[in-house]
Structure formats: C-alpha cells, structure tokens
Amino acid sequence: MLTDLKLVVRLQEIDLRLADLSREITALPKHIAEIEKKLGSHERKLEADRAALAGNQKERKQCEAEIQIQEQKISKLKDQMLQAKTNEQYRAFQHEIEFCEKEIRKSEDRILELMSESEPLDKNVKAAEAALKAERAQVESEKQEARARTAVDEKAAAELQQERAGMVAQIAPPHYQLYEKARKARRGIGVAEAVAGRCSACQMALRPQFAQELKRGDKVMSCESCQRILYYNPPQSFEDLASQAAPAVQQ
Numbered sequence: 001m002l003t004d005l006k007l008v009v010r011l012q013e014i015d016l017r018l019a020d021l022s023r024e025i026t027a028l029p030k031h032i033a034e035i036e037k038k039l040g041s042h043e044r045k046l047e048a049d050r051a052a053l054a055g056n057q058k059e060r061k062q063c064e065a066e067i068q069i070q071e072q073k074i075s076k077l078k079d080q081m082l083q084a085k086t087n088e089q090y091r092a093f094q095h096e097i098e099f100c101e102k103e104i105r106k107s108e109d110r111i112l113e114l115m116s117e118s119e120p121l122d123k124n125v126k127a128a129e130a131a132l133k134a135e136r137a138q139v140e141s142e143k144q145e146a147r148a149r150t151a152v153d154e155k156a157a158a159e160l161q162q163e164r165a166g167m168v169a170q171i172a173p174p175h176y177q178l179y180e181k182a183r184k185a186r187r188g189i190g191v192a193e194a195v196a197g198r199c200s201a202c203q204m205a206l207r208p209q210f211a212q213e214l215k216r217g218d219k220v221m222s223c224e225s226c227q228r229i230l231y232y233n234p235p236q237s238f239e240d241l242a243s244q245a246a247p248a249v250q251q
C-alpha cells in the first residue's frame with residue numbers, strides 16, 4: 001500500500017479515537033449535572049418534609065398550650081362558681097366551663113390528627129436522610145471519577161493530536177486535503193475500504209476500470225460517489241504480516 005494511504009488509514013483511526021474522547025469529555029459534565037440535579041430535587045423534597053414535620057410539631061405544641069390555658073380557666077371558673085350567689089350565676093359559670101371543656105376536646109382531637117400525620121412524615125424524613133447521605137456520597141464519587149477520567153481523556157487526546165500532527169506533516173498536502181474534505185463532509189469518515197468491488201462506506205459499486213486502477217495501488221483514489229479515499233486490502237502475505245507486527249506507520 002502507498003505510504004500516504006497507510007498514513008491516511010492510521011489518521012482515520014486517530015480521528016475516530018479523538019472524536020470518541022471528545023464525546024466522552026463533553027458527556028461527563030452533562031452526566032454530573034444530571035445526577036446533581038436529581039440530588040437537588042431529593043434535597044428539596046426532604047426540606048419540604050422536614051418543614052411539614054416542624055409545622056406539625058409546632059401546631060401540636062400550640063394545641064397543648066391551648067389545653068393548659070383552658071384547664072387553668074376551668075379551675076378559675078370552678079373557684080368562682082363556689083362564690084355564686086344565684087342559680088343564674090351558677091349556670092353561667094357552668095356554661096363557661098362547658099365551653100372550655102369543648103375547646104379542650106377540640107384541641108385533643110386535633111392532637112390525635114397531628115400525631116397520625118406526623119408518623120409517616122417522620123418515617124419519610126428519616127428514610128430520605130439515609131438515602132440522601134448515600135446519594136451524596138455516590139454523586140461525590142462519580143464527580144471524582146469524572147474528573148479523573150477527563151484528565152486521562154485530555155492527556156490521551158493531546159498525545160493523539162501530537163501524533164496526528166506528525167503524520168499530517170508526512171502526507172502529501174493534496175492527499176491530506178482529500179481526506180479532510182471527505183471526513184468533514186461525511187460524518188468523520190474520510191477513508192473507506194474497497195470490498196468486493198464496492199466502496200464499503202457508501203456501498204456504491206466501483207466501475208471495473210476504476211477497481212483495476214485501485215488494485216494496482218500506485219495512486220491515491222477517491223470513491224466517485226462519496227469522495228472518501230479508497231484503499232484496497234490485498235490478501236496479506238507472510239512478509240506483510242511480519243512487517244505489520246511492528247508499528248506500521250510510525251517511521
């Protein structure tokens with residue numbers, strides 16, 4: 001195979017790897033943002049449950065205070081009742097006491113309601129606190145992993161870019177331009193193998209004369225349909241395989 005063709009094929013491998021790395025480098029912050037957003041919504045849910053629980057407990061205290069106030073009123077009224085001079089006065093005190101007792105029962109009923117509401121809230125808060133603790137640790141470890149992964153990816157990308165630049169310098173500029181033009185126009189794939197008389201990328205059948213010229217392998221040719229540089233892999237001889245055991249393109 002022509003040296004330029006070998007270089008272009010290797011260049012394609014590097015460019016695909018670079019595209020993968022770049023995809024991963026951009027995907028990682030998105031993933032982190034997603035898991036942080038989920039964590040945030042769980043934290044807000046917990047805050048809401050905590051606030052509901054606090055509101056519940058506050059109201060219960062108010063009810064208990066109210067009961068105390070009414071009980072004090074009753075005991076005062078009972079004292080006053082002893083001093084009643086007429087039946088009318090007596091009944092009036094009795095009436096007031098009944099009113100206070102009714103208020104006490106209302107508060108007691110409300111306390112029972114609040115207790116039955118607080119039980120599931122309390123359970124929710126405790127469960128959410130435990131789950132959030134685990135989730136926070138998970139998010140933190142994924143963030144650290146992403147940071148480490150990104151650093152590795154960036155280093156690998158920089159090394160590949162360096163290797164790429166070295167190879168580009170060795171390729172005849174018109175051949176490199178052919179590759180770049182096809183790669184940019186064809187979703188990152190600028191070179192394709194010719195298999196069984198077809199371009200393996202666009203599946204267009206090659207004209208017989210074109211296929212013959214391509215098999216001779218003495219010039220760089222582009223697919224007449226998709227413009228990708230085509231290469232033809234002849235059945236490999238033992239010598240070819242042996243020479244490929246060493247890094248093929250780094251000369």
Ligand SMILES: [Zn+2]
Nearest residue numbers: 199202223226
């Ligand atoms: Zn093609």
